[in-house]
Amino acid sequence: MDFNAYLNLISSQKNLPFILFISVFFVLSVLEIKYGGYKEKIPRLLRWPNHFLLIIFNAVLFRVLFPGFCLYAAIFAAEHRFGLLNQVPVPSLFGIIITIIFLDWTLYYLHRVYHAIPLLWKIHRVHHTDVEVDVTTGLRFHTIEILMTTLVEASVIYLMGAPVYGVFVFELWIGVSNLFNHSNIRIPAALEKMLRWFIITPDMHRTHHSSSPAETNSDFGFNFSWWDRLFMTYHEPLKAGKEKLGLNIFEDIRYFEFKSLLLQPFLDKKGEFKFKNITREN
DSSP states (O other): OOHHHHHHHHHHTTTHHHHHHHHHHHHHHHHHHHHBSSOOSSOHHHHHHHHHHHHHHHHHHHHHHSTTHHHHHHHHHHHTTOSGGGTSOOOHHHHHHHHHHHHHHHHHHHHHHHHHSHHHHHHHHHHHOOSSOSTTGGGOOOHHHHHHHHHHHHHHHHHHTOOHHHHHHHHHHHHHHHHHHHSOBOOOHHHHHHHTTTBOOHHHHHHHTBSSHHHHTSOOOSSBTHHHHHTTOOOOOOOTTTOOBSOSSSOSGGGGSHHHHHHGGGBOTTSOBOOSSOOOOO
Protein backbone atom coordinates (compact mmCIF):
# COMPACT_ATOMS: atom_id res chain seq x y z
CA MET A 1 0.00 0.00 0.00
CA ASP A 2 1.48 3.38 -1.00
CA PHE A 3 1.56 6.60 0.98
CA ASN A 4 -1.64 8.03 -0.52
CA ALA A 5 -3.51 4.81 0.14
CA TYR A 6 -2.49 4.99 3.80
CA LEU A 7 -3.67 8.59 3.99
CA ASN A 8 -6.99 7.58 2.44
CA LEU A 9 -7.30 4.83 5.06
CA ILE A 10 -6.75 7.30 7.91
CA SER A 11 -9.13 9.82 6.35
CA SER A 12 -11.89 7.27 5.80
CA GLN A 13 -11.65 5.95 9.36
CA LYS A 14 -10.83 9.18 11.19
CA ASN A 15 -14.19 9.26 13.00
CA LEU A 16 -14.13 5.61 14.06
CA PRO A 17 -12.02 6.11 17.24
CA PHE A 18 -14.29 8.92 18.41
CA ILE A 19 -17.49 6.99 17.69
CA LEU A 20 -16.13 3.88 19.40
CA PHE A 21 -14.94 5.90 22.40
CA ILE A 22 -18.30 7.66 22.86
CA SER A 23 -20.24 4.41 22.48
CA VAL A 24 -18.12 2.46 24.99
CA PHE A 25 -18.03 5.40 27.39
CA PHE A 26 -21.82 5.73 27.29
CA VAL A 27 -22.42 2.02 27.89
CA LEU A 28 -19.95 1.83 30.79
CA SER A 29 -21.29 5.05 32.33
CA VAL A 30 -24.83 3.68 32.31
CA LEU A 31 -23.66 0.41 33.85
CA GLU A 32 -21.77 2.34 36.55
CA ILE A 33 -24.74 4.52 37.42
CA LYS A 34 -27.28 1.69 37.47
CA TYR A 35 -25.11 -1.22 38.63
CA GLY A 36 -21.98 0.36 40.07
CA GLY A 37 -19.79 -2.20 41.81
CA TYR A 38 -18.49 0.14 44.50
CA LYS A 39 -20.17 2.95 46.38
CA GLU A 40 -18.85 6.40 45.53
CA LYS A 41 -17.54 8.72 48.23
CA ILE A 42 -17.10 11.75 45.97
CA PRO A 43 -20.09 12.67 43.76
CA ARG A 44 -19.65 12.40 40.00
CA LEU A 45 -20.95 15.93 39.61
CA LEU A 46 -17.85 17.15 41.43
CA ARG A 47 -15.27 14.98 39.65
CA TRP A 48 -16.58 14.41 36.14
CA PRO A 49 -16.81 18.04 34.88
CA ASN A 50 -13.14 18.60 35.74
CA HIS A 51 -12.15 15.27 34.22
CA PHE A 52 -14.00 16.17 31.04
CA LEU A 53 -12.23 19.54 30.89
CA LEU A 54 -8.86 17.76 31.13
CA ILE A 55 -9.89 15.19 28.52
CA ILE A 56 -11.13 17.87 26.10
CA PHE A 57 -8.04 20.02 26.69
CA ASN A 58 -5.74 17.08 25.90
CA ALA A 59 -7.80 15.97 22.91
CA VAL A 60 -7.89 19.42 21.30
CA LEU A 61 -4.19 20.06 21.97
CA PHE A 62 -3.06 16.77 20.46
CA ARG A 63 -5.51 17.05 17.59
CA VAL A 64 -3.78 20.29 16.66
CA LEU A 65 -0.15 19.43 17.45
CA PHE A 66 0.11 15.65 16.97
CA PRO A 67 -2.80 14.39 14.85
CA GLY A 68 -2.42 10.67 14.14
CA PHE A 69 1.21 10.81 15.30
CA CYS A 70 1.61 7.06 15.90
CA LEU A 71 -0.10 6.15 12.64
CA TYR A 72 2.12 8.53 10.70
CA ALA A 73 5.18 6.97 12.37
CA ALA A 74 4.06 3.61 10.96
CA ILE A 75 3.38 5.12 7.53
CA PHE A 76 6.76 6.85 7.44
CA ALA A 77 8.54 3.62 8.41
CA ALA A 78 6.68 1.71 5.69
CA GLU A 79 7.46 4.32 3.05
CA HIS A 80 11.17 4.23 3.86
CA ARG A 81 11.23 0.48 4.57
CA PHE A 82 12.62 1.17 8.02
CA GLY A 83 12.24 -1.06 11.05
CA LEU A 84 12.49 -4.79 11.66
CA LEU A 85 9.12 -5.84 10.26
CA ASN A 86 9.77 -3.91 7.05
CA GLN A 87 12.97 -5.87 6.39
CA VAL A 88 11.40 -9.30 6.21
CA PRO A 89 8.13 -10.43 4.60
CA VAL A 90 5.59 -11.33 7.28
CA PRO A 91 1.91 -12.24 6.90
CA SER A 92 -0.35 -9.28 7.58
CA LEU A 93 -2.18 -10.96 10.46
CA PHE A 94 1.11 -11.95 12.10
CA GLY A 95 2.37 -8.37 11.80
CA ILE A 96 -0.78 -7.02 13.46
CA ILE A 97 -0.59 -9.54 16.33
CA ILE A 98 3.11 -8.86 16.94
CA THR A 99 2.45 -5.11 16.91
CA ILE A 100 -0.34 -5.36 19.47
CA ILE A 101 1.66 -7.61 21.79
CA PHE A 102 4.90 -5.61 21.57
CA LEU A 103 3.23 -2.21 21.99
CA ASP A 104 1.30 -3.51 24.96
CA TRP A 105 4.55 -4.73 26.54
CA THR A 106 6.10 -1.31 25.81
CA LEU A 107 3.32 0.49 27.67
CA TYR A 108 3.52 -1.99 30.54
CA TYR A 109 7.22 -1.34 30.99
CA LEU A 110 6.85 2.41 30.46
CA HIS A 111 4.19 2.37 33.18
CA ARG A 112 6.73 0.81 35.56
CA VAL A 113 9.24 3.51 34.63
CA TYR A 114 6.69 6.22 35.46
CA HIS A 115 6.35 4.72 38.93
CA ALA A 116 10.09 4.19 39.47
CA ILE A 117 11.55 7.61 38.55
CA PRO A 118 10.52 10.41 40.95
CA LEU A 119 10.36 13.12 38.28
CA LEU A 120 8.09 11.00 36.07
CA TRP A 121 6.06 9.89 39.08
CA LYS A 122 5.24 13.54 39.84
CA ILE A 123 3.62 13.71 36.42
CA HIS A 124 1.99 10.28 36.44
CA ARG A 125 0.51 10.64 39.93
CA VAL A 126 -2.21 12.94 38.51
CA HIS A 127 -3.77 9.69 37.39
CA HIS A 128 -3.47 8.24 40.90
CA THR A 129 -4.72 11.17 42.98
CA ASP A 130 -8.27 10.40 41.95
CA VAL A 131 -9.80 9.04 45.16
CA GLU A 132 -12.41 7.18 43.14
CA VAL A 133 -11.85 4.92 40.15
CA ASP A 134 -14.39 4.94 37.35
CA VAL A 135 -14.62 5.23 33.58
CA THR A 136 -13.36 8.85 33.56
CA THR A 137 -10.23 7.91 35.54
CA GLY A 138 -9.10 5.96 32.50
CA LEU A 139 -8.62 9.27 30.68
CA ARG A 140 -7.35 11.36 33.59
CA PHE A 141 -3.73 11.73 32.49
CA HIS A 142 -1.60 14.83 32.61
CA THR A 143 -0.84 16.44 29.26
CA ILE A 144 2.92 15.98 29.72
CA GLU A 145 2.47 12.24 30.31
CA ILE A 146 0.36 11.84 27.18
CA LEU A 147 3.04 13.67 25.20
CA MET A 148 5.85 11.49 26.57
CA THR A 149 3.88 8.28 26.03
CA THR A 150 3.02 9.28 22.47
CA LEU A 151 6.66 10.01 21.64
CA VAL A 152 7.86 6.71 23.12
CA GLU A 153 5.13 4.72 21.39
CA ALA A 154 5.77 6.42 18.03
CA SER A 155 9.51 5.76 18.36
CA VAL A 156 8.91 2.06 19.05
CA ILE A 157 6.49 1.86 16.12
CA TYR A 158 9.08 3.39 13.81
CA LEU A 159 11.95 1.21 15.02
CA MET A 160 9.97 -2.02 14.76
CA GLY A 161 8.41 -1.02 11.44
CA ALA A 162 4.97 -1.76 12.82
CA PRO A 163 2.28 -2.18 10.14
CA VAL A 164 -0.23 0.63 9.92
CA TYR A 165 -3.20 -1.69 10.40
CA GLY A 166 -1.61 -3.10 13.56
CA VAL A 167 -1.11 0.38 15.01
CA PHE A 168 -4.65 1.37 14.05
CA VAL A 169 -6.14 -1.68 15.80
CA PHE A 170 -3.93 -1.17 18.86
CA GLU A 171 -4.94 2.48 19.24
CA LEU A 172 -8.61 1.49 19.14
CA TRP A 173 -8.04 -1.40 21.54
CA ILE A 174 -6.13 0.58 24.15
CA GLY A 175 -8.74 3.34 24.13
CA VAL A 176 -11.52 0.86 24.89
CA SER A 177 -9.36 -1.08 27.37
CA ASN A 178 -8.55 2.04 29.40
CA LEU A 179 -12.24 2.79 29.79
CA PHE A 180 -13.12 -0.79 30.66
CA ASN A 181 -10.44 -1.59 33.25
CA HIS A 182 -11.02 1.68 35.12
CA SER A 183 -14.79 1.36 35.11
CA ASN A 184 -16.68 0.98 38.37
CA ILE A 185 -18.43 -2.24 37.43
CA ARG A 186 -18.30 -5.62 39.10
CA ILE A 187 -18.02 -8.74 36.99
CA PRO A 188 -19.34 -12.06 38.38
CA ALA A 189 -16.53 -13.62 40.41
CA ALA A 190 -16.07 -16.79 38.35
CA LEU A 191 -16.00 -14.89 35.05
CA GLU A 192 -13.71 -12.19 36.46
CA LYS A 193 -11.21 -14.77 37.70
CA MET A 194 -11.11 -16.42 34.28
CA LEU A 195 -10.77 -13.13 32.39
CA ARG A 196 -7.98 -12.01 34.72
CA TRP A 197 -5.68 -14.66 33.23
CA PHE A 198 -5.79 -12.85 29.89
CA ILE A 199 -6.87 -9.22 30.27
CA ILE A 200 -6.87 -6.49 32.90
CA THR A 201 -10.21 -6.49 34.70
CA PRO A 202 -11.65 -3.58 36.72
CA ASP A 203 -11.14 -5.47 39.99
CA MET A 204 -7.52 -6.18 39.13
CA HIS A 205 -6.80 -2.60 38.17
CA ARG A 206 -8.43 -1.16 41.29
CA THR A 207 -5.55 -2.75 43.22
CA HIS A 208 -3.14 -0.62 41.20
CA HIS A 209 -5.06 2.48 42.35
CA SER A 210 -4.80 1.59 46.02
CA SER A 211 -3.34 4.15 48.44
CA SER A 212 -0.85 1.51 49.59
CA PRO A 213 2.53 1.85 47.78
CA ALA A 214 2.99 -1.93 47.72
CA GLU A 215 -0.31 -2.31 45.89
CA THR A 216 0.13 0.77 43.70
CA ASN A 217 3.44 -0.64 42.51
CA SER A 218 1.78 -3.74 41.09
CA ASP A 219 -0.63 -4.67 38.29
CA PHE A 220 0.93 -2.30 35.74
CA GLY A 221 -0.67 -3.88 32.69
CA PHE A 222 -2.80 -2.00 30.18
CA ASN A 223 -4.48 -4.72 28.11
CA PHE A 224 -2.93 -8.10 28.81
CA SER A 225 -2.57 -9.34 32.38
CA TRP A 226 0.17 -11.84 31.62
CA TRP A 227 2.95 -9.20 31.78
CA ASP A 228 2.37 -8.74 35.50
CA ARG A 229 2.44 -12.48 36.08
CA LEU A 230 5.50 -12.94 33.87
CA PHE A 231 7.51 -10.10 35.47
CA MET A 232 6.26 -10.79 39.00
CA THR A 233 4.33 -7.55 39.50
CA TYR A 234 0.96 -9.26 39.83
CA HIS A 235 -1.17 -8.65 42.93
CA GLU A 236 -4.43 -10.39 43.71
CA PRO A 237 -7.46 -8.06 43.60
CA LEU A 238 -8.36 -6.46 46.91
CA LYS A 239 -11.48 -7.60 48.71
CA ALA A 240 -14.48 -5.38 48.05
CA GLY A 241 -14.77 -2.65 50.68
CA LYS A 242 -11.28 -3.29 52.05
CA GLU A 243 -9.40 -0.99 49.70
CA LYS A 244 -8.65 2.73 50.03
CA LEU A 245 -8.22 4.29 46.63
CA GLY A 246 -6.08 7.23 45.58
CA LEU A 247 -2.95 8.75 47.06
CA ASN A 248 -2.87 10.32 50.51
CA ILE A 249 -2.16 13.76 49.07
CA PHE A 250 -4.31 16.32 47.25
CA GLU A 251 -7.46 15.01 48.95
CA ASP A 252 -8.79 18.53 49.53
CA ILE A 253 -11.73 19.39 47.31
CA ARG A 254 -9.87 22.27 45.66
CA TYR A 255 -7.48 19.81 44.02
CA PHE A 256 -10.33 18.30 42.02
CA GLU A 257 -10.48 21.43 39.86
CA PHE A 258 -9.21 21.40 36.27
CA LYS A 259 -6.45 23.94 36.90
CA SER A 260 -5.26 21.95 39.92
CA LEU A 261 -5.01 18.79 37.81
CA LEU A 262 -2.69 20.64 35.43
CA LEU A 263 -0.60 22.06 38.30
CA GLN A 264 -0.31 18.87 40.38
CA PRO A 265 3.10 17.75 39.03
CA PHE A 266 4.57 21.04 40.25
CA LEU A 267 3.11 20.92 43.77
CA ASP A 268 4.35 19.29 46.93
CA LYS A 269 1.99 17.54 49.34
CA LYS A 270 1.26 20.88 51.04
CA GLY A 271 0.02 22.29 47.76
CA GLU A 272 3.06 24.54 47.29
CA PHE A 273 5.16 24.81 44.14
CA LYS A 274 8.13 22.47 44.42
CA PHE A 275 9.64 20.75 41.44
CA LYS A 276 13.16 20.45 42.83
CA ASN A 277 14.59 17.81 45.15
CA ILE A 278 11.82 15.51 44.07
CA THR A 279 11.06 12.50 46.21
CA ARG A 280 8.35 9.91 45.92
CA GLU A 281 5.28 11.03 47.89
CA ASN A 282 2.19 8.94 48.55
